[in-house]
Amino acid sequence: MSRPFNFSAGPAVLPEEVLQQASAEMLDWNGSGMSVMEMSHRGEEFMSICERAESDFRLLLAIPPAFRILFMQGGGLAENAIVPLNLSRGEQADFVVTGSWSQKSRQEAAKYCDARTAASSQADGYLRIPNADTWALREGSRYVHICSNETIHGVEFSTLPDLKALGCDAPLVIDFSSHVASRSVDWSRVGLAFAGAQKNLGPAGLTVVVVREDLLGNSLQACPSAFDYRVVADNRSMYNTPPTYAIYIAGLVFQWLLRQGEADALGVAAMERRNTGKSQSLYSAIDGSGFYVNRVEPACRSRMNIPFFLRDELRNDAFLNGARTRGLLQLKGHKSVGGMRASLYNAMPVAGVQALIAYMREFEKEHA
Amino acid sequence: MSRPFNFSAGPAVLPEEVLQQASAEMLDWNGSGMSVMEMSHRGEEFMSICERAESDFRLLLAIPPAFRILFMQGGGLAENAIVPLNLSRGEQADFVVTGSWSQKSRQEAAKYCDARTAASSQADGYLRIPNADTWALREGSRYVHICSNETIHGVEFSTLPDLKALGCDAPLVIDFSSHVASRSVDWSRVGLAFAGAQKNLGPAGLTVVVVREDLLGNSLQACPSAFDYRVVADNRSMYNTPPTYAIYIAGLVFQWLLRQGEADALGVAAMERRNTGKSQSLYSAIDGSGFYVNRVEPACRSRMNIPFFLRDELRNDAFLNGARTRGLLQLKGHKSVGGMRASLYNAMPVAGVQALIAYMREFEKEHA
Numbered sequence: 221m222s223r224p225f226n227f228s229a230g231p232a233v234l235p236e237e238v239l240q241q242a243s244a245e246m247l248d249w250n251g252s253g254m255s256v257m258e259m260s261h262r263g264e265e266f267m268s269i270c271e272r273a274e275s276d277f278r279l280l281l282a283i284p285p286a287f288r289i290l291f292m293q294g295g296g297l298a299e300n301a302i303v304p305l306n307l308s309r310g311e312q313a314d315f316v317v318t319g320s321w322s323q324k325s326r327q328e329a330a331k332y333c334d335a336r337t338a339a340s341s342q343a344d345g346y347l348r349i350p351n352a353d354t355w356a357l358r359e360g361s362r363y364v365h366i367c368s369n370e371t372i373h374g375v376e377f378s379t380l381p382d383l384k385a386l387g388c389d390a391p392l393v394i395d396f397s398s399h400v401a402s403r404s405v406d407w408s409r410v411g412l413a414f415a416g417a418q419k420n421l422g423p424a425g426l427t428v429v430v431v432r433e434d435l436l437g438n439s440l441q442a443c444p445s446a447f448d449y450r451v452v453a454d455n456r457s458m459y460n461t462p463p464t465y466a467i468y469i470a471g472l473v474f475q476w477l478l479r480q481g482e483a484d485a486l487g488v489a490a491m492e493r494r495n496t497g498k499s500q501s502l503y504s505a506i507d508g509s510g511f512y513v514n515r516v517e518p519a520c521r522s523r524m525n526i527p528f529f530l531r532d533e534l535r536n537d538a539f540l541n542g543a544r545t546r547g548l549l550q551l552k553g554h555k556s557v558g559g560m561r562a563s564l565y566n567a568m569p570v571a572g573v574q575a576l577i578a579y580m581r582e583f584e585k586e587h588a
Numbered sequence: 589m590s591r592p593f594n595f596s597a598g599p600a601v602l603p604e605e606v607l608q609q610a611s612a613e614m615l616d617w618n619g620s621g622m623s624v625m626e627m628s629h630r631g632e633e634f635m636s637i638c639e640r641a642e643s644d645f646r647l648l649l650a651i652p653p654a655f656r657i658l659f660m661q662g663g664g665l666a667e668n669a670i671v672p673l674n675l676s677r678g679e680q681a682d683f684v685v686t687g688s689w690s691q692k693s694r695q696e697a698a699k700y701c702d703a704r705t706a707a708s709s710q711a712d713g714y715l716r717i718p719n720a721d722t723w724a725l726r727e728g729s730r731y732v733h734i735c736s737n738e739t740i741h742g743v744e745f746s747t748l749p750d751l752k753a754l755g756c757d758a759p760l761v762i763d764f765s766s767h768v769a770s771r772s773v774d775w776s777r778v779g780l781a782f783a784g785a786q787k788n789l790g791p792a793g794l795t796v797v798v799v800r801e802d803l804l805g806n807s808l809q810a811c812p813s814a815f816d817y818r819v820v821a822d823n824r825s826m827y828n829t830p831p832t833y834a835i836y837i838a839g840l841v842f843q844w845l846l847r848q849g850e851a852d853a854l855g856v857a858a859m860e861r862r863n864t865g866k867s868q869s870l871y872s873a874i875d876g877s878g879f880y881v882n883r884v885e886p887a888c889r890s891r892m893n894i895p896f897f898l899r900d901e902l903r904n905d906a907f908l909n910g911a912r913t914r915g916l917l918q919l920k921g922h923k924s925v926g927g928m929r930a931s932l933y934n935a936m937p938v939a940g941v942q943a944l945i946a947y948m949r950e951f952e953k954e955h956a
Contacts (some may be wrong), residue, residue, distance in 0.1 A: 223615065223616070223904060230829070231626060231832055234623060239615050242614055244611075246611035252592070253591055253592040253917065255607050255744065257791040258599060258601050258602055259599055259790065260598070293662050293663075294814055294828065295814070297814045298814040300812075301814065302815075303717070328812070422625075423828045423831070423833045424830065425661060431806045441699060445668075445669065446663070447666070448814075453877070460662060461599065461663050463661075463790045464792045465791045547621065549621065550628055572696065
């Protein structure tokens with residue numbers, strides 16, 4: 221029987237091939253006689269798994285040598301504190317607020333530094349991204365934070381801001397949790413990027429941090445050693461015991477992504493093409509209907525997380541129940557926004573999007 | 589083929605039944621059509637897994653209602669900061685140093701408060717536990733920290749200290765990472781207990797914290813929200829996305845432990861009996877030989893982690909190579925101590941200990 225299609229915003233769908241391999245290797249990884257969960261993190265078996273995961277991730281996202289890749293714990297909400305603990309020096313940082321996640325990042329950073337909103341689309345219901353020309357970036361800020369894809373509001377930066385062109389020397393920090401590895405990244409514009417793994421990379425409990433080497437070593441006294449980027453980098457992510465099984469699964473996802481490469485496109489470029497296609501199909505279906513609506517400004521609509529509403533919200537439950545019986549799972553919107561949300565991460569097959577669109581048309585015909 | 593015996597100090601051996609169930613359920617948990625890794629942490633499926641894990645753990649360790657059980661991230665090294673961030677109020681805390689782990693705990697706590705060594709066995713090579721009567725506990729300390737089982741040095745508190753009887757009102761904090769669920773706990777003597785899961789409970793990346801309700805709510809301003817016990821407790825461990833798969837595996841381990849109960853003993857009591865037997869066999873074999881030695885004072889020898897040395901250390905490599913070919917894995921001692929170390933966690937079968945002892949005798953006969 222084919223598996224249902226799972227549109228969860230995270231933890232989220234994983235490639236079926238990855239789950240099959242994990243299942244087959246559960247009691248004996250590669251003839252070692254051990255599950256990956258049972259291996260010492262300092263043994264040669266796990267070290268080889270971890271090193272390959274790191275180098276595959278570097279390859280996939282074309283991460284330059286000036287950046288370190290760190291495997292950490294705590295997810296995006298922990299990073300909201302860990303970033304200012306490491307970069308702010310207790311001074312100031314600027315935030316562009318385009319949804320719930322960047323808003324939470326600013327609030328948490330305010331514990332550690334003068335964390336100011338440089339621009340916000342809150343008054344517009346987070347339906348657009350404020351034009352970079354209007355951002356009130358301050359001289360001397362230690363970093364500028366954006367959430368490059370807002371999971372809840374479905375808003376995505378289609379290109380990263382060029383802070384230098386805006387006359388700002390501070391490094392750009394991006395929370396790219398919910399679209400990491402779905403598109404290429406222009407690393408020349410980035411100082412630090414972090415991602416909770418549970419949306420597009422693997423299981424919850426792993427955070428991937430990509431940080432420019434020159435930003436290490438400025439942590440506040442209050443920064444726990446286990447979350448000090450310098451300490452983590454110097455210990456190759458082995459200062460504390462890393463989340464070994466989550467790294468293994470993420471590594472299998474990276475291998476799967478590399479296999480998705482096409483004749484003219486490496487893994488992530490091929491995924492980007494597919495993701496563009498998947499999201500365009502769904503947005504077209506929504507826009508072409510008088511029954512469903514997405515209000516986000518087209519230029520900054522997310523390819524990954526697509527919130528939409530039934531114009532008649534009284535039909536929400538019927539829509540969700542019908543979806544479930546057709547094997548279309550976890551379509552309910554975030555409680556702060558309501559309506560529906562379809563997350564179309566890398567592991568969501570084109571067939572899943574087609575099945576959703578077919579169901580939406582059918583439901584519309586029945587209820588319009 | 590039977591699996592080899594894995595004596596790793598952590599991440600460590602898991603019950604084979606647990607791994608088999610995890611493998612079988614990898615693509616479809618309980619008819620949900622999803623892997624546990626793919627489930628929203630707020631969905632009914634994962635909520636049921638998490639609630640059962642929590643209640644089974646409470647049952648196993650007979651944890652009274654006055655204590656909250658928190659599922660967190662970062663392991664013991666992160667808790668070394670998180671505990672003083674939550675309990676110290678920036679004032680003072682006392683540490684009984686009986687090995688590497690309690691030593692590290694004191695060092696990290698010194699970032700946040702006046703962290704003083706109340707007693708230490710460092711000068712004796714960590715071969716004993718200083719008598720509680722000699723501990724220099726200070727009036728007004730916010731907590732007293734011990735590591736109730738030192739994984740590296742193989743030293744274990746056979747009973748927890750009764751601070752009240754020592755005239756001390758401070759709560760006792762125990763790092764019980766490496767013997768949690770191997771024996772019962774006298775909760776009347778404990779304020780807070782924490783354990784990285786990767787030794788006796790499940791995969792790395794999950795930390796279990798058991799904290800008395802009245803100790804919540806005193807965190808320092810610098811405490812990240814994701815690591816504030818009050819915030820974590822108020823959100824039932826769902827403030828940030830928890831390490832869902834690790835919680836699921838730990839939950840399967842808890843169910844396995846409950847099944848190990850015997851006619852006259854619940855799960856942990858039955859394990860305690862078995863662990864006593866396993867460790868006594870190995871200590872007897874060591875003590876009865878002129879070839880192997882363990883120098884820890886008998887009254888505080890660990891049942892979980894048994895370091896031992898060949899009197900002729902030039903034979904270490906031959907010993908380890910021979911062990912490996914017999915399917916006895918990960919016996920090398922910690923680099924700071926040298927020699928060998930056999931970790932006999934709950935999931936290590938009696939047959940594994942017997943196989944190790946048989947090999948030790950054989951090796952002695954060949955090389956003595």
